[in-house]
Amino acid sequence: MNEKTVALVTGANKGIGYEIAAGLGALGWRVGVGARDEGRRTAAVAALRAGGADAFAVPLDVTDDASAAAAADLLAERFGRLDVLVNNAAVTGGPGQEPTAVDLAQVRLAVETNVLGVIRVTNALLPLLRRSASPRIVNMSSGVGSLTLQSDPEASTGPISAAYAPSKSFLNAVTLQYAKELRGTGVLVNLACPGYCDTDLNGHQGTRTPAQGAAVAVRLAALPDGGPSGGFFNEDGPLPW
Numbered sequence: 001m002n003e004k005t006v007a008l009v010t011g012a013n014k015g016i017g018y019e020i021a022a023g024l025g026a027l028g029w030r031v032g033v034g035a036r037d038e039g040r041r042t043a044a045v046a047a048l049r050a051g052g053a054d055a056f057a058v059p060l061d062v063t064d065d066a067s068a069a070a071a072a073d074l075l076a077e078r079f080g081r082l083d084v085l086v087n088n089a090a091v092t093g094g095p096g097q098e099p100t101a102v103d104l105a106q107v108r109l110a111v112e113t114n115v116l117g118v119i120r121v122t123n124a125l126l127p128l129l130r131r132s133a134s135p136r137i138v139n140m141s142s143g144v145g146s147l148t149l150q151s152d153p154e155a156s157t158g159p160i161s162a163a164y165a166p167s168k169s170f171l172n173a174v175t176l177q178y179a180k181e182l183r184g185t186g187v188l189v190n191l192a193c194p195g196y197c198d199t200d201l202n203g204h205q206g207t208r209t210p211a212q213g214a215a216v217a218v219r220l221a222a223l224p225d226g227g228p229s230g231g232f233f234n235e236d237g238p239l240p241w
């Protein structure tokens with residue numbers, strides 16, 4: 001029996017995902033670095049290990065069924081279970097997302113990665129999560145996915161977006177359905193908003209560090225048994241839907 005907590009972070013080769021992996025590593029956990037590009041994956045694992053984290057590589061493209069299945073096989077073979085899944089990987093779909101002019105390919109890419117990718121990876125790994133004593137799922141969302149904030153003209157909700165922001169609203173809605181289905185099973189599933197962070201995703205316009213953005217996900221990944229499920233949180237507490 002392997003007593004160290006085993007976690008997987010998708011899109012962990014850079015940005016907030018990398019810092020989530022570092023944060024989970026600092027808890028003394030084994031952290032799988034889910035990343036689709038071999039070079040970026042290897043470099044991230046090496047950097048995390050150099051920083052003291054017990055990191056290992058997990059080849060994973062969240063848009064690919066076979067890749068998700070292979071990641072599950074890798075974890076099953078090495079550990080026989082998974083304790084924590086952080087669905088962090090996402091794309092914006094690219095610039096120019098006014099709904100009246102958006103290229104449907106942008107919407108498809110955002111939904112395929114940010115929503116279907118989360119369902120695909122979660123369902124591939126749920127059998128392993130169910131073998132954990134304290135399974136946790138953290139889905140990285142965003143305040144831009146809040147319909148309450150989007151319908152408030154005074155709120156700061158990013159650029160007009162027919163792909164990225166609605167993909168996060170969709171993710172929020174799907175996560176609530178997971179929480180409903182998994183209620184009473186011990187699997188806690190929550191949404192994290194990192195705030196506006198300095199990463200490639202926004203051309204480094206964000207004002208917070210990726211490590212600051214990672215903190216809420218690390219907290220939700222380490223929730224005690226009986227903790228909340230089906231919640232949407234940033235570091236200050238619950239966010240409006």
Ligand SMILES: NC(=O)c1ccc[n+]([C@@H]2O[C@H](COP(=O)([O-])OP(=O)(O)OC[C@H]3O[C@@H](n4cnc5c(N)ncnc54)[C@H](OP(=O)(O)O)[C@@H]3O)[C@@H](O)[C@H]2O)c1
Pocket residue numbers: 010011012013014015016017034035036037040060061062063087088089090091113140141142143193194195196197198199200201202206
């Ligand atoms: N930055 C912000 O201000 C902000 C605000 C709110 C929410 N968020 C959310 O926080 C999370 C992390 O964002 P970030 O800012 O750190 O973005 P980022 O720096 O662009 O990193 C995104 C990560 O996702 C990976 N990824 C994208 N598509 C993938 C796929 N098909 N399969 C596997 N990995 C894939 C990328 O890998 P590659 O290197 O291979 O592309 C990269 O590792 C996202 O869910 C994002 O929506 C960010």
